[in-house]
Amino acid sequence: MPIDGACVQLVFAVACRQTCRADLPGAFFIYTELYLMPDVSCGRHVLHLDQPRIMGILNVTHDSFSDGGRYVSLPAALAHARKMVAEGADIIDVGGESTRPGAREVGVEDELRRVIPVIEALVDSLCVPISVDTSKPTVMRAAVAAGAGLINDVRALREPGAVQSVAELDVAVCLMHMQGQPRTMQGEPHYHDVVAEVVNFLRDRVTACESVGIKRERLLVDPGFGFGKTLAHNLSLLRGLDALGELGLPLLMGVSNKAMIGAILNAPVQARLYGSVAAAVLAVRAGAHIVRVHQVGPTRDALAVCQAMRTVM
Numbered sequence: 139m140p141i142d143g144a145c146v147q148l149v150f151a152v153a154c155r156q157t158c159r160a161d162l163p164g165a166f167f168i169y170t171e172l173y174l175m176p177d178v179s180c181g182r183h184v185l186h187l188d189q190p191r192i193m194g195i196l197n198v199t200h201d202s203f204s205d206g207g208r209y210v211s212l213p214a215a216l217a218h219a220r221k222m223v224a225e226g227a228d229i230i231d232v233g234g235e236s237t238r239p240g241a242r243e244v245g246v247e248d249e250l251r252r253v254i255p256v257i258e259a260l261v262d263s264l265c266v267p268i269s270v271d272t273s274k275p276t277v278m279r280a281a282v283a284a285g286a287g288l289i290n291d292v293r294a295l296r297e298p299g300a301v302q303s304v305a306e307l308d309v310a311v312c313l314m315h316m317q318g319q320p321r322t323m324q325g326e327p328h329y330h331d332v333v334a335e336v337v338n339f340l341r342d343r344v345t346a347c348e349s350v351g352i353k354r355e356r357l358l359v360d361p362g363f364g365f366g367k368t369l370a371h372n373l374s375l376l377r378g379l380d381a382l383g384e385l386g387l388p389l390l391m392g393v394s395n396k397a398m399i400g401a402i403l404n405a406p407v408q409a410r411l412y413g414s415v416a417a418a419v420l421a422v423r424a425g426a427h428i429v430r431v432h433q434v435g436p437t438r439d440a441l442a443v444c445q446a447m448r449t450v451m
């Protein structure tokens with residue numbers, strides 16, 4: 139990673155206060171609040187992790203909990219993606235399978251029909267990397283052929299053939315933790331130590347990827363807020379998020395408009411913006427590199443304040 143003068147100063151200043159992870163390959167890793175990560179190569183784009191990045195959510199599903207059905211038509215999807223990029227999105231995440239609790243599974247043909255035309259159009263018209271939120275190897279391959287630069291898999295490449303398919307592709311991958319399956323995961327989630335179990339799961343998935351030749355440089359990790367977790371589990375994870383730093387990989391997280399925000403605020407989906415922004419700020423302070431959100435503009439402003447505070451000497 140190229141490190142310019144200001145960056146070196148910053149690294150030095152933070153290293154004076156915190157632990158420098160010189161044992162991890164590729165870059166300086168600063169162990170708490172600020173982790174400098176190497177750039178992530180996302181197909182034809184490079185994602186620089188020198189500041190917190192925003193992944194804008196584009197659901198092209200009929201039944202997503204937050205915006206189900208709003209962006210199913212191609213013009214509506216394109217207009218919303220353009221708006222998110224204008225507001226500061228660094229990646230657009232296109233999803234054709236709703237994974238909200240209780241959601242039905244979507245067939246591969248339906249998912250392809252939903253996401254591929256949108257990805258093709260976005261790749262042609264936007265200047266940011268496009269990610270595909272899928273667990274299906276067929277959709278992963280088609281999405282990458284259409285120009286997607288990142289695979290975002292809530293099942294962490296555990297579907298049959300997924301890890302092998304990704305080994306043959308040359309894009310980044312986000313591995314997310316989930317206990318159970320979307321249809322049943324909120325039934326009775328159970329952990330002895332949620333933070334340790336999530337870290338161990340993600341470490342095992344990283345090992346599974348490396349064993350088929352997927353290089354660490356391509357990997358991101360995500361603790362999977364709301365995926366087989368109670369409110370108490372989610373809050374423990376948010377409080378213990380810095381523990382995921384020991385994996386030495388870029389950390390993505392998503393809490394935007396989720397039930398945990400609704401439960402804290404006793405608010406419906408349309409009234410969860412401020413709570414979602416607060417959680418994004420807390421996550422970035424705890425070491426998250428990328429936040430996955432619905433409302434990009436407000437998140438961008440909040441993260442700009444975080445970043446300004448970090449870079450003052």
Ligand code: 7PJ
Pocket residue numbers: 195237238271290291292312314360362363390391392393394396430
């Ligand atoms: C997440 C996701 C998340 C990652 C969804 C929703 C539910 N991918 N896909 N992390 N959540 N990486 O849109 O809120 O938390 S689907």
